[in-house]
Amino acid sequence: xxxxxxxxxxxxxxxxxxxxxxxxxxxxxxxxxxxxxxxxxxxxxxxxxxxxxxxxxxxxxxxxxxxxxxxxxxxxxxxxxxxxxxxxxxxxxxxxxxxxxxxxxxxxxxxxxxxxxxxxxxxxxxxxxxxxxxxxxxxxxxxxxxxxxxxxxxxxxxxxxxxxxxxxxxxxxxxxxxxxxxxxxxxxxxxxxxxxxxxxxxxxxxxxxxxxxxxxxxxxxxxxxxxxxxxxxxxxxxxxxxxxxxxxxxxxxxxxxxxxxxxxxxxxxxxxxxxxxxxxxxxxxxxxxxxxxxxxxxxxxxxxxxxxxxxxxxxxxxxxxxxxx
Ligand code: ACO
Numbered sequence: 198x199x200x201x202x203x204x205x206x207x208x209x210x211x212x213x214x215x216x217x218x219x220x221x222x223x224x225x226x227x228x229x230x231x232x233x234x235x236x237x238x239x240x241x242x243x244x245x246x247x248x249x250x251x252x253x254x255x256x257x258x259x260x261x262x263x264x265x266x267x268x269x270x271x272x273x274x275x276x277x278x279x280x281x282x283x284x285x286x287x288x289x290x291x292x293x294x295x296x297x298x299x300x301x302x303x304x305x306x307x308x309x310x311x312x313x314x315x316x317x318x319x320x321x322x323x324x325x326x327x328x329x330x331x332x333x334x335x336x337x338x339x340x341x342x343x344x345x346x347x348x349x350x351x352x353x354x355x356x357x358x359x360x361x362x363x364x365x366x367x368x369x370x371x372x373x374x375x376x377x378x379x380x381x382x383x384x385x386x387x388x389x390x391x392x393x394x395x396x397x398x399x400x401x402x403x404x405x406x407x408x409x410x411x412x413x414x415x416x417x418x419x420x421x422x423x424x425x426x427x428x429x430x431x432x433x434x435x436x437x438x439x440x441x442x443x444x445x446x447x448x449x450x451x452x453x454x455x456x457x458x459x460x461x462x463x464x465x466x467x468x469x470x471x472x473x474x475x476x477x478x479x480x481x482x483x484x485x486x487x488x489x490x491x492x493x494x495x496x497x498x499x500x501x502x503x504x505x506x507x508x509x510x511x512x513x514x515x516x517x518x519x520x521x522x
Pocket of ligand 1: 224225226229230233234308309310348349352387412414415417418421451452479481509510511
């Protein structure tokens with residue numbers, strides 16, 4: 198018995214924020230952003246458009262592509278660092294809105310690695326015969342916590358949601374192996390200090406911009422290139438495969454230079470690596486499932502292909518999974 202991904206879907210907001218527009222906000226240039234990151238534009242959620250709104254659209258598309266009705270779902274897991282509010286969870290909001298009345302629902306938080314944590318949890322539920330059909334969503338609206346006067350961060354992030362249905366199957370394919378990791382000592386390299394129980398929302402936290410993402414870009418960069426390649430290799434070995442057996446890699450879409458450095462370390466050709474960060478930037482937990490859905494819908498991924506999803510993020514966290522499609 199295995200856990201296959203039987204359907205995928207994604208949604209991004211309509212509003213586009215280009216590099217040229219960012220030139221009006223901070224001291225930067227289209228040329229700097231493109232050469233240092235590979236990002237050309239990103240999507241931004243509108244006023245009143247919350248993470249759950251994006252997640253619901255992605256979920257409905259994934260359900261449709263899997264041919265699964267909302268009532269059949271046993272569980273909904275949403276990976277996000279930008280929930281609509283502290284509670285209820287985004288997963289509970291999605292559960293109500295899509296009519297998944299038989300599903301348990303909860304959020305998890307592992308920043309940009311959240312989707313990989315989510316499908317690994319779903320895989321365990323299915324392998325243990327606890328659930329048969331789990332909806333896993335990666336959804337974030339980082340624009341809501343981005344300081345558009347900080348050129349170190351505001352050029353990087355965009356909003357979006359991606360979803361998959363993880364389903365019990367007797368077929369000889371599905372999630373083959375997974376690896377999750379964390380190093381809390383790097384927490385300060387990427388964090389949002391205000392608004393939680395340590396620094397509850399107050400005039401002080403707002404005046405000191407504590408509700409925005411703070412990042413040590415260089416340190417995150419070095420950590421990311423190391424972990425992307427090592428965790429991909431670990432899941433390849435764990436699945437009894439070699440790098441040559443891999444048909445496609447879907448990496449977290451943070452920076453084209455991180456992806457290129459990791460692919461060099463893995464010694465895998467660029468045409469086997471999916472990227473869409475030029476259009477969307479870094480969408481945190483949504484990056485991998487949005488890329489996965491685009492790769493499936495554009496027929497880059499075909500049944501029987503061996504694929505790797507791999508990512509890193511705040512926490513610090515990292516993870517990878519090998520999947521036979
Ligand atoms: N426009 C123009 N110049 C800039 C900009 C900008 N937007 N941002 C920084 N600079 C300047 C810096 O001030 C610096 O100037 P100086 O040399 O005069 O001091 C110079 O450019 C070089 O800065 P670096 O920080 O060394 O630039 P780097 O090549 O490292 O690129 C970047 C910065 C893009 C942030 C890179 O470090 C990166 O991608 N890091 C990883 C970020 C990431 O992946 N975060 C994950 C978030 S995941 C999550 O969990 C939310």
